[in-house]
Amino acid sequence: MGYIGKEETGLDYQIRIANEEWERIKNDEAPRFSICPPPGKAHCNVCRSTENPKLCSVCKLVYFCSPECFKKAWKVHKVVCPGFQRDAEVIPLYNEVLNQFPWTDIGYNDVGFFSELFVLAHFGLLGTSRQKVGYWAAYPRAQASTELLDAPWNRLSEEQGWRMAKEFIPTLALQNSDKCPSFPPKFESNWSSYYEWRRLPIESPAAMLLHWPLSVYACLKELNLGPQIATSPRQKLTVFYVGAREEVHYIPVFGELALLYSNADLDLVMFGETTKQSVERAKARGLAKADRPCVFEYTAPEACGGGTVRVFIDSNPSYTYYRPSRERSEHPDAIVGLNAGLGSYISWQHVLLRSMEFDIPFAITDYALACLINSETTMNVLYQALTSTLPAPKGEMIAVQATMQKVLKESEIADEKVATALKRERPGKLNMFMQPISKRMDLSRICPGSRNACIQVLTPGKGRGSLV
Ligand SMILES: [Zn+2]
Ligand SMILES: [Zn+2]
16 A cells, blocks of 8 residues: 655655556566456446446446436436447457557456556656656646746757657657658558658657647648648648647657658647646746747758647636637637547637637547547537527526526627537547557446547638638
8 A cells, every 4th residue: 555655745655656567567468457447346336346346238338336426427427328338339449549559468357448547657757756757757637837938848859858768769850860761751641651651660769749730730730730741832820729638748749740740830839727837937038929929840851841830828818728719819720629628628618619719720639439428428518508408407507507608608609600610510530640559447338539539620610621
C-alpha cells in the first residue's frame, strides 16, 4: 500500500506506482496489469462489486453485477449504450491501430486492454512532475504552468525533449540530414505507413505524442483543408486549436505539421485555461506584451517543402475556450478541438453556434465513438432550445434547459441557418492517427479507444473545394 506523502502529488503517486508495478512485472512472460483493474476482476458499473459481473448484453462493454444494478443504471445507460455498442463493433479496428506497433503487447490486462503507463514505463519515459522527463513530464494531465511563455522547450535539445534513442526521434533537424522524408509527402492513412515515410523505426514510441499534430492533420483533411502540394502563391492557413491542455507542454511536436503543409504558412492558435493563465501571468511579470504571443516557430528545409508552422497561445479572457463574437470579426480558416468532450463542457456550445453562424469549418476528435453520442445529444437539445420545440422540462432537465437558454441568450443567435446546421447528420469516423493505446478502465470496459480516437465534423463550412 502506498500513500501520498507531503511532497507527492496524486499524479506523481500514480506514476510512481506504475513504475514500481512495471519493475515488478517486466520480466514476466506475459505481463499483466495488476493496478487497474485487478487481474480478471471487472467491476460492476453501479456498486463496483467484483463478484461475477456480467456484460450488458447489448453493448458488451459495461459490467453489471445483478439485475438490480442494471435496473438502477438503465436510465443513464440507455443513452450511452448505443454508442458503446458502436465502440464494441469497431474494437477490431482499434486493434488494427495498436497492432502496427511491436510494443503494444506490453502490459495487456485480462480483457485485452493495455496501459499507456506501462508502455511509457517500459521506455523509461514515465517521470514525475519533479523529475522532468522532457516532453513526457506533463503526462498524463494538464498542469497549469507559468513558464510557457519562456518556451521551455527552447532550452531542450531534441534528445532531451524526446528522451529516446536518436533513431527513435522524429527529428525536425532535417537540414542536410539523411532523415529527410521524401517530398512531396507520401503515406497512407495509418501509422506504419507514416513511420516509413518519416524514416522512423516502428519500435519508436513517438506516436504516443505525434498523435497530437497528426490528429490536427486528420481533422483538417476531413474539413477539406488538407495540404496542397503545388500551391502558388504560398498558402496561408490559420487554425484555432481550442481546449488545449497538456499538449501546451510539448508544443515542438506540432512542428511536424510543417512537413505536411509544404509551401504553406500554418498558424496554430491555442486556446485553453492553461494558455490563458500563462499569458496573463507572463504579462503581469512583464515577460510578454501581446495577448497572443508566438511561442514556437519551425520552417522545414526546402528539400522537405519549406512549410512553416507557428504556434501561438491566446489569453482570450472571456472563457476557457475561444468564443467568437460578432464584434470580433476575426475568423480562422478552421477550428479544431482534440478530445473535445462536447457533451461535457458548456463552453463548447458558444464555439459550436458561432462556427455554424459564420460557416467556420469545425472538427473535433474524441476518446471513443461513444463520446460522439453525447455530442449528438447536446446538439439535439440545442436544436430544440433554438427552435422552441423543447418539451416542458422535468427534474434535472430544468437546469440543463436553463443553461442552454443562457447560452443562446449570450450568443444572440436566432438563426435559421444554425438550426438547419444543428439538424444535419454528423457521422463519426475512426481516426487512424489516434494515440496507439487503449484507455485504462476503472469500472468497466468503457472507452476501448484512446485520446483522439475518432473524428467528427461539426461544421463543414465552405471548405476549399467550393472556393474561387
Ligand atoms: Zn452492482
Ligand atoms: Zn449496454
